[in-house]
Amino acid sequence: MPETKEEIIKKKNRTQRAKEKAKRHAKEFRDEFNKTIKTAFIAAFGFLIALVWRDLITEYVNKISESSPVSGKLISALIITLICVLGIMILTKLLSKKDGEKK
16 A cells, blocks of 8 residues: 555654754764763872872871871871862862852
C-alpha cells in the first residue's frame, strides 16, 4: 500500500527530530567529556603543585623542629596541620563566595 503525503511528512518529521535529538545528546556528551578531561588535568597539576610545596614545607619544618626541645615529628605535625587548616579555611571562603554568586 503506497504511503500518503501525510505519512511521508510524519516520517520525515520523526527522522528530523531523531537527528536533532542525537546531535543534542552528542553535544552534551562532548561537553561533559571535555569538562571531565579539564578537571582531570587541573587535579593533576594541583597534585604536582602540592608535592612541590610539600617538599619545601617539610624542609623548613625540619629546620624549625631541629632547634626545638620537643620532638621534631610533633612540631612538624603541628605546623603542617596549622598550614593545612588555614588553607582549607581560605579555600572554603573563596569557593563559598563563588557559589553564592551563581545562585
